[in-house]
Amino acid sequence: MASIRFDKVQKYFGRGEKRTHALANIDLEIRDREFLAIVGPSGCGKTTCLRLVAGFEAASEGAVSVAGKRVTEPGPDRAVVFQQFALFPWKTARGNIDLGLRNKRMGGEERAKRIADVLKLMNLDSHADAFPHQLSGGMQQRVAIARAYVLDPEVLLMDEPFGALDAQTRVVMQEELVRLARVRPRTVLFITHAVEEAVYLADRVAVMTRRPGTIKEIVDVKSMREAEDWNRFERIEDVMDLDSFVHLRTRIWKSLREEKDS
Amino acid sequence: MESGRIKTGFVMGPKLSRSDALGLGGLGLAGFLGLWGALSFFGIVPVEFLPSPFAVGSRFIDLFAEPFAGFTLPQHLGSSLLRYLYGVLLAACIGIPLGLAMGWFHLLDDIVTPIFNGLRFIAPIAWVPFAALWFGTGIGGPILIIFAGAFPPCLINAYRGARFVEPRLVEAARMLGTNHGRMLTEILLPASVPSIVAGLRVAAGLGWQSLVGAELIVASAGVGFMMVQAQASVQTTTVMAGMVAIGLTGLAIDVALRQGERWLHNRLGLD
Numbered sequence A: 001m002a003s004i005r006f007d008k009v010q011k012y013f014g015r016g017e018k019r020t021h022a023l024a025n026i027d028l029e030i031r032d033r034e035f036l037a038i039v040g041p042s043g044c045g046k047t048t049c050l051r052l053v054a055g056f057e058a059a060s061e062g063a064v065s066v067a068g069k070r071v072t073e074p075g076p077d078r079a080v081v082f083q084q085f086a087l088f089p090w091k092t093a094r095g096n097i098d099l100g101l102r103n104k105r106m107g108g109e110e111r112a113k114r115i116a117d118v119l120k121l122m123n124l125d126s127h128a129d130a131f132p133h134q135l136s137g138g139m140q141q142r143v144a145i146a147r148a149y150v151l152d153p154e155v156l157l158m159d160e161p162f163g164a165l166d167a168q169t170r171v172v173m174q175e176e177l178v179r180l181a182r183v184r185p186r187t188v189l190f191i192t193h194a195v196e197e198a199v200y201l202a203d204r205v206a207v208m209t210r211r212p213g214t215i216k217e218i219v220d221v222k223s224m225r226e227a228e229d230w231n232r233f234e235r236i237e238d239v240m241d242l243d244s245f246v247h248l249r250t251r252i253w254k255s256l257r258e259e260k261d262s
Numbered sequence B: 001m002e003s004g005r006i007k008t009g010f011v012m013g014p015k016l017s018r019s020d021a022l023g024l025g026g027l028g029l030a031g032f033l034g035l036w037g038a039l040s041f042f043g044i045v046p047v048e049f050l051p052s053p054f055a056v057g058s059r060f061i062d063l064f065a066e067p068f069a070g071f072t073l074p075q076h077l078g079s080s081l082l083r084y085l086y087g088v089l090l091a092a093c094i095g096i097p098l099g100l101a102m103g104w105f106h107l108l109d110d111i112v113t114p115i116f117n118g119l120r121f122i123a124p125i126a127w128v129p130f131a132a133l134w135f136g137t138g139i140g141g142p143i144l145i146i147f148a149g150a151f152p153p154c155l156i157n158a159y160r161g162a163r164f165v166e167p168r169l170v171e172a173a174r175m176l177g178t179n180h181g182r183m184l185t186e187i188l189l190p191a192s193v194p195s196i197v198a199g200l201r202v203a204a205g206l207g208w209q210s211l212v213g214a215e216l217i218v219a220s221a222g223v224g225f226m227m228v229q230a231q232a233s234v235q236t237t238t239v240m241a242g243m244v245a246i247g248l249t250g251l252a253i254d255v256a257l258r259q260g261e262r263w264l265h266n267r268l269g270l271d
Ligand SMILES: Nc1ncnc2c1ncn2[C@@H]1O[C@H](COP(=O)(O)OP(=O)(O)OP(=O)(O)O)[C@@H](O)[C@H]1O
Pocket: A013, A014, A020, A022, A040, A041, A042, A043, A044, A045, A046, A047, A048, A049, A211
């Protein structure tokens, strides 16, 4: 059971005059094996939410816990995929993926097997020995996702992982992620600006208010996806044409627009 | 002078080609040698104080075959270079790991920085009396003095490299469960390579500049030792030949390290 819980979380940055109130009273549970996307206006605190779960920041008040354990520091049970990839430029794709396994003191044979598996899963076979700067943006992000998945983490944290990719690569990666989520379901916290992406990928979509950010509403996508059987389509554009998809997307858009206009 | 930098300052006329620039440099050198030659040739400065460029040049060449103070010039240079190498290597071996560690462990930074900042303003030459007391005329003295010159840039650049590594790379490593030792060797060290190499180049220069000071307290061999011996017997030509040797060797070291730095940048895909 690897759920993520936000318990009345407040987050302030700085002190005194310059103090910003980033998050206000976030109360949220992401269930075991659930894919939850957060959308919200720019600067509302989405990244901050994710960094709290990752253990890069500490809550000012309240608590964040994963699998019932309070988060105090970063760790491989909560793998992060960054928007700017954050691959180590001096390590090959394989070297990047291997670091987390070596940190777990895993034996050489087991590591080789796991790396081969994940390279295949991410269609990276032929790029294992390339350095990041020799790879396209899409390929680099595959390596970053492989680096996270290979650890078999309880939860996966993704902060606009496709934000730096061009439109076509982005679509391919979205489809891959859906495929991945079916093969190896994990508890996922996914942050994005793109409402369509959120509806396509997530089981539930949380909409945040402007700063100080709080959860405005949570839209259930999963029951619609199952009722309308979105999964029968391979391609994202076919799903996006469905009335049920358009309905949910419009609803979230409106909710978001209220925030931007107010 | 520095290639590959944005230049500021007044420029007259169109940009010079490389060969034209070299020609101007040659003209400057010729002017310098001419002025120097004129000063000694016309007896404006007595020859005992300022021998002619020609005399210094031929003395420089003679010293390759004819021993002075026991050894030929290449032999003196050889023992100087060996001391120099020990001093700079020691500075790198202590300065780089310590700098990286200070960049990572803030507690260590807080403990070491005040001491380091105090010691760093003692010029290498100011270590001479202390080194003489400690080591007498042994090899330890000169090494300590060269070390004093080369150590600060090694430490400071490794420290900066570690401190200013991209935060998201550190976060990625922490999220992967990287321990402190591996963080230093596999993340901070490779991330700091450009800064460390630049530091080594400065260290190599400062170490070489400390050499003559270091060899004031040497009793056997070395370019500095040779020059001190020559000074004692008022052989200005030999003193100046030693200066030429030091200048040319320093230049050669710098050129070699610049090439090395460029090669490394290419290898790492920087620039
Ligand atoms: N380390 C920090 N120090 C000070 N203020 C910060 C820090 N990190 C974030 N903030 C502030 O907190 C607020 C929320 O930031 P956050 O990055 O979480 O927003 P976001 O929703 O991810 O924005 P975006 O959509 O632009 O990515 C912003 O106003 C930001 O300026």
